Amino acid sequence: MASAVAISEGPLILGNKTPGIVTTDICSSLERTPAPSWWIAIAFSGSMLLLGLVAVAYQIATGIGTWGLNNTVGWAFDITNFVFWVGIGHAGTLISAVLFLFRQKWRTSVNRAAEAMTIFAVICAGLFPLIHMGRPWLAHWMAPYPNTRGSLWINFRSPLVWDFFAISTYFTISFVFWYVGLIPDMATLRDRLKAGWRKRVAGFFSLGWNGSFRTWLHYETVYLLLAGLATPLVLSVHTIVSWDFATSVIPGWHTTILPPYFVAGAIFSGMSMVLSLMLIARKTMRLEDYITTRHVGAMCKILIATGGMVAIAYLTEFVTALYSNNQYEQFAFMNRAMGPLCWSYWIMVGCNVLSPQLLWFKAVRSNMAVVFVVTIFINIGMWFERFVIIVTSLHRDYLPSNWTGYAPTWIEIATLVGSFGLFLTLFLLFCRFVPVIAMAEVKGVLSHGKKPH
């Protein structure tokens, strides 16, 4: 078929690989002693983590009065960070589940790392509400269990309880999905390594996997089912996060556009984070044959699409406020764009709406350095988006006598830095001990040894 040839973009994996070469390429970077750059990176991320630990210990011991919050701005930095990190996780599930259902074979090169990123991002996200509780040792009160206080049950009508269930389910499912995908690769590692503790660990976690096709058949069914369950789950998670805001009566929060707006923003921010990390991993771990310009191009196109959705959401909010003829609503949006915190609004627009427009050009998409810079801009922009939504809506509410400003304390900044430290440390350890590319899946998309179609 001539049309099929015309749209074919060549092989997914470059370099005419055979399954054996894939195993060697991916496993050998785990078997080498790490490069000095890895040690430098982990020292850097470890110090960020240490700073965060000190800050967290201090604020838990002293109380959350160490934050810059006041009576008017009751939510600021911590919830911004929470929403930011949950959003980062969403791209991993998009790549592993949604693109799997859409039969996008290019996902096989990036899904392992993206799913790992999801897990680490959700861990970072979960820390913030935990710290915000003030008494995190009572966190188990969020769970509905028979207790000596009544039993006093949790309030299932509260979006914050929905959020607790959504985030904990999301973490569990993402972890299980990731681990199920890892079982065959753990077996590959086990059969390759020389006797030693790493072989024993790989053997333990590979569950006696022996590549039986009868098992593969059920395995593929499980994978499909998990993808089918994770797809609505990922939509529900950020929808529920947006309900934390949308079910309140604050102008700028109380809108029906929030769920789709949050989901699109989450995928947008997560995809840019995946791309930032994969561009570094590709360079430092020499994975250019696996993560090609075609993969980067596909992810850039997702950025353009989701960035477009986010831009439309920004515009729709203004039109809705104008059309509602509600002066509180109108004021909230004028205040965002022209109030005392307008600089954060324009950082958001510049980074999220303007910078991704560069990706329309093929020359930009195939220039890795420029793509990297754009993804960093989007990461910054998406953090500011959450800051804008949360802080600018709160700081000038219905009563002008309540109006106030907000500035973070160094404790809050150190906690944010610490969460990046945690995320990067976990990611670096992942690159060191787990195959960063799903070998079994990549072997399935090679053209080697297959009948020509």
Add this chain to the structure above:
Amino acid sequence: MARNHTESRNNCRFLIAIFEREADILAATAEVRRRGQTIADVYTPYPVHGLDKAMDLRPSRLPWVCFALGLAGASFKVWFEFWTSAVDWPINVGGKPWNSLPAFVPVTFEVMVLFAALSTVAAFLFGRRLLPGKRARLASPRVTDNEFALVIEQKDASFSLGEVSAWLREMGASQIEERVEREAF
């Protein structure tokens, strides 16, 4: 003599043919079935599409586990939310009705997904006997790397090792080995 007799009853003879290419294993598997031999299993480094048809395997029934347990989880959660909020200790929250069914939907959905996914994975792992720390019994040491192993069970007396090996080699088998085992791998 008696001991030999029990051994021959408990043990099976397997023929293991190793292939290097996906296309060869697909063709050889179909050919084994065409010739009426019994395939114990095929071992591959990645899921080879079309092998289920070549081996004539029935589709997995795990979707039923997923559906049933997802439904059970969701039903349990709706009942639980109703019971805690409206029966066991009703609390007036902003004048909302005791039985706030629409507000129970999000948590019900999450619990449904959790039940469905975890039970599917658990059923898969127990069903295929994949357990932490289990020793893998491998048809070939490189079957998780780049080799495809076709394992034929020698069921009847008419099985001719020489003949079967000959046509397996013709179909691209790089290595053929006979092994006596208590059960398949």
